[in-house]
Amino acid sequence: MRAKLRSSWFVLVLVLVTVLSASLPIFAAEIIILHTNDVHSRVESHIPQGAEGEQGGRVRAATLIEEIRDMYGREKILLLDAGDAIHGMNIDNLFGGLPSIEIMNAMGYDAFTLGNHEFNYGQEVLAERILDAKFPTLAANVMREDGSLFAGYSALVKEVNGVKVGIIGLVAEETPIVTHPKNVEGLKFLDPIDIAKRTAQVIRPDVDILIALSHLGLSKDVELAEAVPEFDVIVGGHSHTVLDVPREVNGVLIAQAHEYANNLGFLYLEVEGKEILAHEGFLIPVTADVEKHGGVQSIIDDWNQQLQARLNHVIGTSNIAWDGERASVRTQETNLGNLVADVIRDAVDSDIAVTNGGGIRASIHAGDIRVADVYNTLPFDNTLVVVEMMGMDILEALEHSVRLLPEQNGAFLQVSGITFEVDPGALPGGRVINVKVGENRLATGGYYTVATNDFIAAGGDGYDMFMNATLVAETGIMLRDVMVDYIAQQGNAEAPEGGRIVIDK
Incomplete structure (x- = not known):
């Protein structure tokens, strides 16, 4: 030796x-x-x-x-x-x-x-x-x-x-x-x-x-x-x-x-x-x-x-399939994308949460949900970050998210706490309309807490506007671990409310 x-x-x-x-x-x-x-x-x-x-x-x-x-x-x-x-x-x-x-x-x-x-x-x-x-x-x-x-x-x-x-x-x-x-x-x-x-x-x-x-x-x-x-x-x-x-x-x-x-x-x-x-x-x-x-x-x-035994542990069940397919999470909201975004917002109690579709790598089938299923879906070592952003910067982030539609784009955001419409026929930079945070219209001059993963917070996928935001908390908590805990607490994972991103035909 x-x-x-x-x-x-x-x-x-x-x-x-x-x-x-x-x-x-x-x-x-x-x-x-x-x-x-x-x-x-x-x-x-x-x-x-x-x-x-x-x-x-x-x-x-x-x-x-x-x-x-x-x-x-x-x-x-x-x-x-x-x-x-x-x-x-x-x-x-x-x-x-x-x-x-x-x-x-x-x-x-x-x-x-x-x-x-x-x-x-x-x-x-x-x-x-x-x-x-x-x-x-x-x-x-x-x-x-x-x-x-x-x-x-x-x-x-x-x-x-x-x-x-x-x-x-x-x-x-x-x-x-x-x-x-x-x-x-x-x-x-x-x-x-x-x-x-x-x-x-x-x-x-x-x-x-x-x-x-x-x-x-x-x-x-x-x-x-x-x-x-x-x-x-x-x-x-x-x-x-x-x-x-x-x-x-x-x-x-x-x-x-x-x-x-x-x-x-x-x-x-x-x-x-x-x-x-x-x-x-x-x-x-x-x-x-x-x-x-x-x-x-x-x-x-x-x-x-x-x-290995822990990864095979069943943490919950679901009667529905959760859509994490590449073509879906990179072009539209999905029930899985909504769930991940909700989990992020719930964990840190922020106004808004966003996460890039490219970070969701697999679907979850109906039935038993194991720890390994969550880890396959969220394989990256992403941690939760909270920043404070102006409404105008949030709007810029949403525009960046949908700029390539209808093409698939890993930067497409899955969201929570915010809703908006997209006109894919408009020129990039002017596609996002009717943005609401909760029940209220987005105030471009207002300030909001936004939770995301450390990749986006560092300007990943071209989200430079996040680098101008004020850091509130860099939690160090792994996104996938928060997801595991959330499903385990719920027991039965149910589909969150949809209609967050409405893409006009």
Whole structure:
């Protein structure tokens, strides 16, 4: 198994062991920080678009971690994760993130901070995951209304090879607008830099090295380094940044390892007293040349079996067939398109909801509805976004939707909360008439909340007008998961009211 690791990166790590250890001052100690961030449930390897082979995944990163522990000695290794770890793929999404927590337990993580996407499960489930973890979850700036810490810990002091290491966890202050508001109701996300200053002043005298475990993003980490020089190291996440070597700002080392466990961050520190005498940092690519870790793979296999059973689970029934055929959803409203749009609007309580017909990829037959049926219909990893738009921009979006009629067009919108007529004989840009939001005519100078998927919100399918909208909430919630929950709650899926898009003959 170990033969495949004898790459240039393995040789570099081996050289560091030999050279740096040989030059170690008599009273100095060495510690190695290994770090990951923004793994987003990639417990298995994946093939990125345009790549030829597999890369990333905790299953391969675990092998590297084990090798480095064997090489240096387990007592010298500190393993950290900077958040957005347990949400993103079906294996986690359908089980509340528990599979990733079990895998991180097996890998022996020492500490973890919360990313914004951890809150996608809601507070109750996230609190259970924090208890399931065999490592502390650190979040110094997230508090309940009564002033208690949501995660239970703001910081950790741990001895690593005789060095007292302090670690402070910091969560993105904008989390309330990048998850569903209900998920963070009653929580306060305080200014991370202010909290870091106050916490560092308390902890710094009692430790040799102070680390910020940050899910703030690189630009905020730079601000943090400038504002809180008590830190020696910031292990970051959130911005998915590739820092091939640590960036030094105001004497503070900032490290980040991109995403999806595509790299394992490696930071060697030579410490004497309360001073870092020397350091060396880089990213170790997690490629297909790295063997999969047998123990981690076994955990994944067990969860994948449960996943297949979950996908076959019947969540509801229907007496009607739901039309998701390509020729239908790209040229006209359909009962399935209406249902998807209604589900989006219901989930976030917006005035209007729209979703592109090209994102609906299959029909659902009458009879039992399984989780897999919804996933086949909505196969993309789209999440719900809410924006505020002017009526004139909404009208422009509707015109863009119908501009190619009668041709099929993936940008054709399925809608909820809004009705309109289309004159296909008119010139593009002047086809949409009689637009109503609810019972009232669309006010071109008015403002409306519009829910959609993240693809459209980012200007996908040519919807540039959405990029001018004001962001209300970037929920991070998967559309297909909301659809599953909705059908499960209804039990019997019934056709929603039609007549939303009337195409004149």
